[in-house]
Amino acid sequence: MIEKSKPAAELSTASSEWLVTDQRGAFAMGTPQGFRTRKYHSFYSGVAGRSELNFLTDIELHWGEQALWPHIYSGNGTGGAAPVPIIHPAVSADFMQQPHPTWTWRLPEGILTLRVQARSPGGIALVFEFEMKPGGKPKPKSKVKAKSRSKAKVSSASALRAQLPLLRLRPFFALRDLHATGGQLWTLHRTSAGSAGGVVKITAGSGNEVHLGMKGPWHWQEEPLWYRNFFYPEESLRGYQDREDLHSAGEFKLDFNASRSSELTELGFLVSEDPADVTHYISSPEPEGKSPPSFAAQDFILTRPAGIVAGYPWFGEWGRDTFVSLPGLVAAWLGAGGSETEVWDWAHEVLGRWGEWIQKVGMLPNLIEKEGSHQWESSDATLWWCHSLAALWQLTLADREKARSRTSSRKITPGLDPSLEFQKRYVSLLNLAIDSIQAGRHPFLKLNADALLEVTEAHTTWMDARFEGAPVTPRTGVLPEINALWFQARCLQALWADEKSPYDSTENWQELERLGRAVLNSTHEEERPNRIFLHSIPLAPSLALQDEESLLRDFTQIYETLWTPVGLRTLEPKDSRYRPECCGSQEERDMAYHQGPAWGWLGGHFEMARSRLGKRGELQGRKTLARKMFDDKALERMPIRGHIAELFDAEAPFKPRGAPAQAWSLACLEEAKARKKFGLVNKLTALLAQRWLGRRERKSIRGASASSPEAGSSEPGKFKKKMKKKTLKISGAVGL
Incomplete structure (x- = not known):
């Protein structure tokens, strides 16, 4: 009672x-x-x-x-x-x-x-x-079955009624x-x-x-x-x-x-x-027949029109949230037994529906309004759209392995190669998105002398809280996640280019190497969790440059200052601005939103970065990194069964706050699981090794041929062995 x-x-x-x-x-x-x-x-x-x-x-x-x-x-x-x-x-x-x-x-x-x-x-x-x-x-009874009916026999049915x-x-x-x-x-x-x-x-x-x-x-x-x-x-x-x-x-x-x-x-x-x-x-005389696969992530999926609800009960369709979440929702749907055709058709509709804005204005809106007048105050929505391309292309590499296993020759025709078909579908839009940024058509981004992106408006990143119009967490200049996503988009462009394209030239790969080094060395903000994206996204700078030391350094620092069992804190506790709880009035919540509370979606990216440490990470885990995000105990405390809340108090007992069901909180965890299950890190690493090192070594051979006769015909197999050794080294260094 x-x-x-x-x-x-x-x-x-x-x-x-x-x-x-x-x-x-x-x-x-x-x-x-x-x-x-x-x-x-x-x-x-x-x-x-x-x-x-x-x-x-x-x-x-x-x-x-x-x-x-x-x-x-x-x-x-x-x-x-x-x-x-x-x-x-x-x-x-x-x-x-x-x-x-x-x-x-x-x-x-x-x-x-x-x-x-x-x-x-x-x-x-x-x-x-x-x-x-x-x-x-x-x-x-403990449970009443919907189809179960008691066929009671009574002497007088009318008396009973x-x-x-x-x-x-x-x-x-x-x-x-x-x-x-x-x-x-x-x-x-x-x-x-x-x-x-x-x-x-x-x-x-x-x-x-x-x-x-x-x-x-x-x-x-x-x-x-x-x-x-x-x-x-x-x-x-x-x-x-x-x-x-x-x-x-x-x-x-x-x-x-x-x-x-x-x-x-x-x-x-x-x-x-x-x-x-x-x-x-x-x-309809009866409920519909066999139900489709049931999984919590389906609550965020829109089918008419194709899209993603950012969270319940008060979020609508946000550009950033949609493309942070899309790869994980696709992985969850496939993992629940969804039809591959249905799942991928839906994903293509989402990418294409939002991609129309890239064709029209060169960028994505931040929020789709019901009346048709959308909000555009986002510096990163377009970059997260590019991220979805990289992450979903990564999933198609696993599909390619499935297709290969169905044939006796272990070869598949180009028309049946899901990764190649995905690449052909989106390469033009990817190039257009990058060209729009480089040409200065994005109102909140500009390129600096080092080819890094600078954010020009303080409230346009994911830390976008404002109170009475003033940003609570103003962020401008060269920011970690913005430039990690920018580097990833440029790498994907090079990987998708054909051999005659300038994007696949030796000069472009060398420029990308310089850009990757600049991203790792120039984007600080150590008191916040955003450096995790330098290591967690599919084509992360530390992965492409084989910089495991940078990965381990940032990962350890984030673990020691920002880790909680339900996500990463948004500000380290020793900072004077630190507010561990997001509760109270509108002003109190806005002032705390990104100033301490732990966010669930960052926990998924923490796990994706952890997977790249491989055996070294496991060894380190015996000392300091033993616990993982969202264990069974943490999931049992969620407000809605099967879902993960938007954010949490930064200190125990880590009370859920904000929206009780948030798309990217769940989707990023599902994406981390999929990467580990399908060994996706190894697949992308091998591709990078094949293209990046191939271009670098090709130039060195040409230079050696012009200056040293010994580098020519005298030892024709020497470079092949050397490149094979380097390729294996990269694949093993950051694999699962």
Whole structure:
């Protein structure tokens, strides 16, 4: 049972939440207890696509006169005392999160269940099932199977049915902005109806609307009411408006006594912005067949249009987040058994959809706005798009090995080589992105005399927090992650160039070597974690230059000052600006956001850098690097099962903060797992050795041929042996 009142601070959602998404931008989210603690909690909201609204915010549920679904109200203070939040009604239900959030009430007449699940082609359904139990309370069960039905035999079915109360559901459609509070007046318009259900349209005075498909003999009774003072303790803790009034135009009733059978039928509602979704739901006699592979990362995947939601519940489509996350989401989807064709088609759609901006304006937006006016304040989104090319091309190298294993000759034709096809698809766009930066068309980047990139605006990197317009973590000049990504893009351009291209010339490879040295030597910022990118990305400077000492030095320094079990701190503790907790008011959180708290996505890059230390890293690990990020104990503390939060307190117990489900936090960890599983570091190292050293040694041979006859025909095999030895040395130095 839940107590009738608790202090608001004790009702924080940090312990547990559930999440359901439909891969088209709609989601449902709440707590296992049922009551809402955030303004974002609902049974249907849209965070991407056509809208960003909270639609079906809540329900009131009764079995006869017994209330089943709890809410938190602000309460009334007496004698000048502050109001005490009240939970009403004080009831509880058994909750099971997987495979769908499901509540089970054990009633005297039987077992009632409610589950929330996404349905195909779109929308989110609330599905009720009732299992009849004659003669008193049913025996306890740990789980109710959706397809299991009790075929009770009773002497009088009509007498049994007469004992069943009405199931009553009162919906609260807020139809408001996702980030605001304040429900609107709304009305219900029936568009189609029948004995088995119907379709209705919910319309607010503002013009916002949503469609509701009903399955089962529900009866609508109009009874407009306002419910006052819903209380959201999590919003109170975050310094936002924490109270809301919600309107309900009436309630749905279901009379089991009127049913022809004492066994239950599936009864449900499906909410969607698209009327075609609800029509499909009503006409489908059974749920869709075998479900596709289920994995947590799928919650961030958008299929119409193809994209990535940066995080739930308040993030939309961000350029930087999309391409930090894309490689890991592809790896997770493939690892869960997804169709290779479906997964790669989706990845190509994401790359192509955003790549159109490179063709039009030479850069990517920072954020796609729903109204069509996008935000452009990002110095690195285009570079992260190039990063996705490198990381996904890395995955195609593993696919090439699979294709080779299917043939007896161990050779594959160019048309069936996935890595070559990937390269051909994107080489022109990659060159255009690089050319746009070199030509000075990017408003926040400029090349300096050393060919390094300088950031010109202080709030345009991933550490972009601002308060009242002023950057909290101003970063300009030559920055580690910006130039690591720039070096990677230039290397990928050279690797993809044909032998006649100037990008594959000896001079260009020599320029890249100078650039790589400059990146490693000129980008400092030791008090922050951003040097990890010099070693973690696929074509990292330390990998290309065989600089294992730089890798070990930075890795050890980061481990000793910034490591936590849930990510890397954003500032070392001895710094006077250090703030370990990101909590409190908007100002307090903005001032702390990148000034100490640990970020999960950095943990994934830490693990990717660790994998490059090979045996030497394992030896070092026996002394100082034994623990790894996100062990089972850390994952068990996440707010949403299977997901990783946006950031964490920098000190124990490392409490989750920010968005409870963040795409790049999970995706970077999945990318690290994939690199280790497929040995991707070795594959890229071999390619670099073949191209880079080949060009370097080719020039030395030409020079020796002109000045020394001994370097010519007298020892024709000497260089081949030497280059082979160097190639093997590179492959082994930083391999897994």
